[in-house]
Amino acid sequence: MISMKNIIKKYDGKEVLKDISVDFPEGKTSVILGPSGSGKSTLLRSIDLLVRPESGVLNFSDFSYNYAESLSKKDSMRIRQKTSMVFQNWNLFPNLTVLKNITEAPVNVLKMSQDEANKVARDLLDKVGLAEYEDRYPSQLSGGQQQRISICRALAMDPDYILLDEPTSALDPELETQVLKILEEMAKDGQSMIIVTHNMEFARLVSDKIVFIEDGEKVYDGATNDFFENPTPRIKDFLAGISLDPNKINK
Amino acid sequence: MWHIIITSLPEMLVAMVQYTIPLAIIAFIFGLILAVLTALIKFIEPSENKAIKYPWLVLRAIANFYVWVFRSTPLLVQLFIIFFGLPNIGVQLDPFIAAVIGFSLNTGAYASETIRSALLSVPQDQWDAAFTLGFSTKQTLMKIILPQAVRIALPPLSNSFISLVKDTSLASSITILEMFQVSQQITAKNFQPLLMYTLAAALYAIICSLLTWLQHYLEKRTSRYVKGSEA
Structure with a gap:
């Protein structure tokens, strides 16, 4: 379980995360929703220390880190090995x-042998249907293929949690579906995931819990079904605002 | 005319092989090492640890001063100070050594900014991706950032190297018998300045053309991963 307590993050004196506390259960898919600029990516990046909040505590089952304290190399390594970002x-x-993209971290960080890392990488590439692309360079692949490879790269580190920051926002619908199917597969396998997304269909179908953030504050934190079936007026507004078909929400 | 060229060419080629080329290569290697160190000192933000932070900021001030001095003063004046000036405070240098020091420091100052801009041009995204995988700053630099920066720095660094080759002609003023100095000496005997200096110019052009070709080759090699490159 990842449990964040009283997270406060400021940019130039302005609070973008206002005392947020939230849990992300193990083996589940949690989705963070919210309008642009609400602080959802900031929250996600805080888990991986790409953003350093001013205060708050990040708890793992066996370890906790207080953001207000200075960060030792050992702690940052420990946290980053528990999580991997897409x-x-x-x-x-x-x-x-492609192969090197996936093996570079296992070899250099986990000190895995190149052979062993290659094997892990090839198994992963096989799973996402890109086995024959291992010698290509990223620029020779489509966005969807690259995103699938970056998922492999994250999985190769065998982290407890995969963090995904709008993983399909830059893809066209067909490529988006390819990537979402893989995420769905991972969710079924019980991979712990935390996803920031704008894809409501995906959130509804795949996630176990939803965290809705607006203006740096947590507005909703609960089961996915509840979020879509019994939306509060504000959530209704949000859902209506991103849908072309209002009937879809208010059924 | 051909007779004059054929009789003076061997002497000039000897000067080229003995001084011009070694001076350019040695000074470029030292200059590049200095440039990388200077660029990294200016580029890397020190950690919050005070034992590292303050010495680092001192180093950075020295690096800034060094780049400022050598970019703000003429190369010829720098060479004069090193060779003719330093003996006044008891530092007597062999002319070749003085030239290597002058050219290295000058090249290093310019190239450090080239390398720093190349480092800056690699997007923050690449650092984020490396950090999330657990790479240290050093690993990220060595494995991810520098290899990408090299590709970007290659054309402007080639500029620096080509300039350096031609600037070695300034070494003639601190008594080094490099190619241009030899052409002046021959001119003094045969009174053919147009021919002799054109010949010297042609020899510099040949070296620089070879370097241009080398640049194209290296660019191709380091751009294998870029879309649209012929790989």
């Missing part, structure tokens, strides 16, 4: 082949 623009390393 980015909106996938952020693959353009100078490395």
Whole structure:
């Protein structure tokens, strides 16, 4: 379980996360929703220390870290090995082949042998249907393929949690579906995931819990069914605002 | 005319091989090492640990001062200070050593900014991706950032190297018998300045053309991963 307590993050004196506390259960898929600029990506990035909140506590089952304290290398390594991030623009390393993109961290960080890392990487590539692309460079692949590879890269580190920051926002619908199917597969396998997304269909079908954030405050934190079946007026507004068909929400 | 060229060419080629080329290569290697160190000192933000932070900020101030001094003063004046000036405070240098020091420091100052801008041009996204995988700052630099920065720095660094080759002609003023100095000496005997200096110019052009070709080759090699490159 990842449990965040009283997270406060400021940019230039302005609070973008206002005392947020939230739990992300193990083996489940949690989705963070909210309008643009609500602080959802900031919250997600805080878990991986890409953003450092001013205060608050990050608890794992066996370890906790207080953001107000200075961060030792050991702690940051420990936290980053528990989590791995998948980015909106996938952020693959353009100078490395597909295989190297996936094996570079296991070899250099986990000190795995290159052979062993290759095997792990090939198994993962096989799962996402990209086995024959291992010698290509990222620029030779489509966005959907690159995102699938970046998911492999995250999985190769065998983290407890995969964090996904709008993983399909930069993809066209067909490529988006390819990626979402893989995430759905991972969810079924019991991979712990925390996803920031704008895809409501995916959130509704795949996630176990929803956290709705607006203006840096938590507005909803509960089961996915409840969120869509019994929305509060504000959530109704939000859902109506991103849908072309109002009847879809108010059924 | 051909007779003059053929009789003076060997002497000039010897000067080229003995001084011009070694001076350019040695100074470029030292300059590049200095440039990378200077660029990293200016580029990397020190950790919050005070034992590292303050010495780092001192180093950075030195790096800034160094780049400022060598970009703000003429190369010829720098060479004069090192070779003719330093003996006044008891530092007597061999002319070749003085030239290597001058050219290295000058090249290093310019190239450090080239390398720093190349480092800055690699997107923050790449750092984020490396950090989330658990890479340290050093690993991220060595494995991810520098290899990408090299590709970007290659054309402007080639500029620096080509300039350096031609600037070695300034070493003639601190008594080094490099190619241009030899052409002046031959001119003094045969009174053919147009021919001799054109010949010297042609020899510099040949070296620089070879370097341009080398640049294209290296660019191709380091751009294998870029879309649209022929790989």
